[in-house]
Amino acid sequence: MSLKLEIEGVMLNVVSGYVPQVGCELEEKERFWRELDEVMESIPTGERVVIGADFNGHVGEGNRGDEVMGKFGVKERNLEGQMVVDFAKRMDMAVVNTYFQKREEHRVTYKSGGRRTQVDYILCRRGNLKEISDCKVVVGESVARQHRMVVCRMTLMVCNKKRSKIEKKTKWWKLKCCEEFRQKLRQALGGQVVLPDDWETTAEVIRETGRKVLGVSSERRKEDKETWWWNEEVQDSIQRKRLAKKKWDMDRTEENRQEYEQLQRRVKREVSKAKQKAYDELYTRLDTREGQKDLYRLARQRDQDGKDVQQVRVIKYRDGRVLTSEESVQRRWKEYFEELMNEENEREKE
Numbered sequence: 001m002s003l004k005l006e007i008e009g010v011m012l013n014v015v016s017g018y019v020p021q022v023g024c025e026l027e028e029k030e031r032f033w034r035e036l037d038e039v040m041e042s043i044p045t046g047e048r049v050v051i052g053a054d055f056n057g058h059v060g061e062g063n064r065g066d067e068v069m070g071k072f073g074v075k076e077r078n079l080e081g082q083m084v085v086d087f088a089k090r091m092d093m094a095v096v097n098t099y100f101q102k103r104e105e106h107r108v109t110y111k112s113g114g115r116r117t118q119v120d121y122i123l124c125r126r127g128n129l130k131e132i133s134d135c136k137v138v139v140g141e142s143v144a145r146q147h148r149m150v151v152c153r154m155t156l157m158v159c160n161k162k163r164s165k166i167e168k169k170t171k172w173w174k175l176k177c178c179e180e181f182r183q184k185l186r187q188a189l190g191g192q193v194v195l196p197d198d199w200e201t202t203a204e205v206i207r208e209t210g211r212k213v214l215g216v217s218s219e220r221r222k223e224d225k226e227t228w229w230w231n232e233e234v235q236d237s238i239q240r241k242r243l244a245k246k247k248w249d250m251d252r253t254e255e256n257r258q259e260y261e262q263l264q265r266r267v268k269r270e271v272s273k274a275k276q277k278a279y280d281e282l283y284t285r286l287d288t289r290e291g292q293k294d295l296y297r298l299a300r301q302r303d304q305d306g307k308d309v310q311q312v313r314v315i316k317y318r319d320g321r322v323l324t325s326e327e328s329v330q331r332r333w334k335e336y337f338e339e340l341m342n343e344e345n346e347r348e349k350e
Contacts, residue, residue, distance in 0.1 A: 002039055007313050008158040009324045013043050017053035022080060029080070033087060037138055040091050044321050048131075048156065051093070051123040054147065057081035058117060059095055068092075070099035074107050074118035088123060096122040096135045106136040112146040122152045131155050168216040170207065181213045190219065234274045237267045 003014045010310060017036060020028045043049055057080025061073035073095075077085070087336055088095055097107065097118065109120035134153040157345035188205050241263040248256040285291040314324050315332055323329050 004322065005322055006322065007156055010156050011044075011047040011322055011324065012156065013047065013049045015048055015051045015053075017051065017055075019054065019056045019080070019083075021056050022078075029083065033083060036087065037090070042320065047322075048128055049093070049123075049125055050152070050154065052120075052152075053123075054120050055084045056119050057084050058119070059084055059098060059121070061098075072096045072101050072107065074104070074116075079197050079289060084121065092126050092127045093123045094126045096124055096129070096132055097128070097150065099132070100135050102136050105139055108149050109137055109144055109150055111148065114236045120147060122150060124154070130159060134157065152348055170210045172210060172215045174214045175210075179233065184213050231274050231277075234267070234270045237263065237270045241267050242331070264311050300330040 001016045003016075005014065011159075015036075017032075019032055040049070055189055057079045058075050059069055059073050059081040060075060063069065063071040066085055066089070068085060084095065087093075100334030103230075104116075107118055108116045110117045124132060129272060132152060132154050134151075136151060138149045138151050149232045186204065188209050189202070241260070244256070244260040244263045248260045286295055314322050315329055316322055317332060
């Protein structure tokens with residue numbers, strides 16, 4: 001199974017697999033590795049890849065000169081583990097588990113009876129190994145009956161995009177009844193009744209007069225928040241709950257747990273009361289004339305927000321490569337529509 005994620009312009013491919021067991025036929029194992037090779041070859045080299053799989057093999061401990069693994073494995077390498085190492089070499093990947101010095105308890109991924117082995121591994125590109133800060137087995141958390149959870153901490157290095165500066169807009173909606181604007185505009189035009197022939201100059205005079213008389217909007221970015229009904233009590237309760245959660249994470253005592261659960265229940269009560277109060281006030285206002293105007297304005301805004309006119313989505317190129325930048329996405333849409341509109345149909349060809 002392969003999952004592709006777009007995170008701040010960085011493409012992350014997460015691949016999950018299950019290698020045939022030791023007792024299976026060699027042909028079946030080789031077929032799996034061929035299919036995994038095809039998955040890797042379909043992923044562009046510039047994208048991140050993380051493979052988490054039950055490889056049913058031992059890569060072994062101690063580095064034998066292999067650049068694709070560290071020296072902190074478990075036991076001796078077997079044939080199935082050699083297949084893992086060979087795959088990592090072919091695809092220039094690294095076996096992440098073996099690069100971090102941990103106690104054996106945090107390296108063993110499979111326990112059954114008296115057997116303690118390492119068969120579950122996480123792989124990433126060798127060039128991205130510096131983004132991995134930790135990899136270990138979580139003791140006490142079981143994925144299956146014998147398998148244990150392997151956790152890898154990865155920090156993606158992304159390029160910070162410059163935030164576009166919001167342009168100040170003139171408040172033209174105040175023109176409905178603004179005699180002052182009319183007088184100021186006549187003064188700016190030298191008292192002329194008929195507008196000059198140079199429209200660019202006239203338009204600039206109108207815009208400048210509008211900015212001075214009507215004013216402009218602020219540069220603050222509007223945020224679409226679903227928590228518009230929050231009040232001071234809700235914010236205070238949520239802040240207290242977060243502090244209690246941090247306290248419990250650092251010291252998991254029964255007292256800290258009870259305090260955190262008590263604040264959780266309190267937050268739910270405060271949220272419920274604040275929501276009900278906010279909606280009651282909203283319904284009361286909607287019965288007034290001003291409230292009806294707000295309702296129509298809200299409906300128009302919701303309709304506009306639901307359209308992806310000003311949003312750039314990731315799309316695929318012809319070869320399946322995912323485009324993330326705004327420029328490449330727009331270029332691909334242009335190519336697509338040019339092909340679509342200029343393609344001859346079967347009737348015209350005949």
